[in-house]
Amino acid sequence: MRVSSFAVARPAYYDRNATSSLGTYNNQIAPHTQTTRVTVTVAAGKKLLLELGNINFYRASVATVAGQVFIQHAVTSGATTVQLITASYFGNTTNDQTRIAFSGSVTIYAGELYFIDTLDSSTGGTVNFSLNYKGTSFDA
Amino acid sequence: MILRCALIGGTNERDPLRVDLPTYTMVTDDATTRRAFVDVPVSDVSPDVAAFVAAYPVLDLVTPLPVPFPQSLANSWAEFLARRYDLGETRWHPAVF
Numbered sequence: 638m639r640v641s642s643f644a645v646a647r648p649a650y651y652d653r654n655a656t657s658s659l660g661t662y663n664n665q666i667a668p669h670t671q672t673t674r675v676t677v678t679v680a681a682g683k684k685l686l687l688e689l690g691n692i693n694f695y696r697a698s699v700a701t702v703a704g705q706v707f708i709q710h711a712v713t714s715g716a717t718t719v720q721l722i723t724a725s726y727f728g729n730t731t732n733d734q735t736r737i738a739f740s741g742s743v744t745i746y747a748g749e750l751y752f753i754d755t756l757d758s759s760t761g762g763t764v765n766f767s768l769n770y771k772g773t774s775f776d777a
Numbered sequence: 778m779i780l781r782c783a784l785i786g787g788t789n790e791r792d793p794l795r796v797d798l799p800t801y802t803m804v805t806d807d808a809t810t811r812r813a814f815v816d817v818p819v820s821d822v823s824p825d826v827a828a829f830v831a832a833y834p835v836l837d838l839v840t841p842l843p844v845p846f847p848q849s850l851a852n853s854w855a856e857f858l859a860r861r862y863d864l865g866e867t868r869w870h871p872a873v874f
Binding site: 672 | 787789790793794795796798799800801802803805806808861862863864865867
């Protein structure tokens with residue numbers, strides 16, 4: 638007879654009903670108000686380990702009046718929002734490119750929300766955005 | 778699963794333009810028609826909503842649905858999401874639009 642105890646180690650997170658959480662937003666678009674391109678809400682009994690995210694964007698066509706181009710990856714609990722990475726660009730030069738990436742282990746808990754927003758407050762012109770993330774969702 | 782949903786918000790940075798779903802990736806949107814194509818996990822789409830989307834396919838962000846999204850379906854989808862995420866009083870009210 639085999640006897641076990643509560644002290645037995647739990648399986649690693651990637652062995653607890655783990656699934657990939659992936660998102661990608663790729664578009665060349667006109668100026669726009671702040672818009673949520675990606676949202677991931679963590680359900681009860683789950684956690685999300687955010688493994689990597691990136692921001693790639695460039696001005697694809699010149700604006701009449703250049704404004705702020707802004708991107709953020711952020712986590713919110715509702716009351717508090719923490720930006721993981723942000724990028725801003727105020728220029729008006731075609732093909733001027735910004736690339737930022739992060740990788741690591743940001744754990745997002747049940748009820749928290751991970752999101753990616755974009756904003757382009759210019760007048761005219763277009764910006765090409767490529768925004769991505771990869772995480773692993775698993776039993777808490 | 779790709780759905781065409783209604784956009785909400787857009788008044789300021791604390792109320793960004795978005796789809797009222799817990800989890801999605803936007804494919805493309807139109808702030809004028811207040812519609813967006815979004816990629817939603819299949820597990821977040823109730824079978825009756827999936828059946829409605831299959832019955833009334835849409836190809837652009839302008840053409841209205843041939844029939845309005847029924848309020849009863851919107852209500853049942855909201856309850857489906859609330860059960861699936863089980864986050865207390867948190868509710869979402871997405872609409873195929």
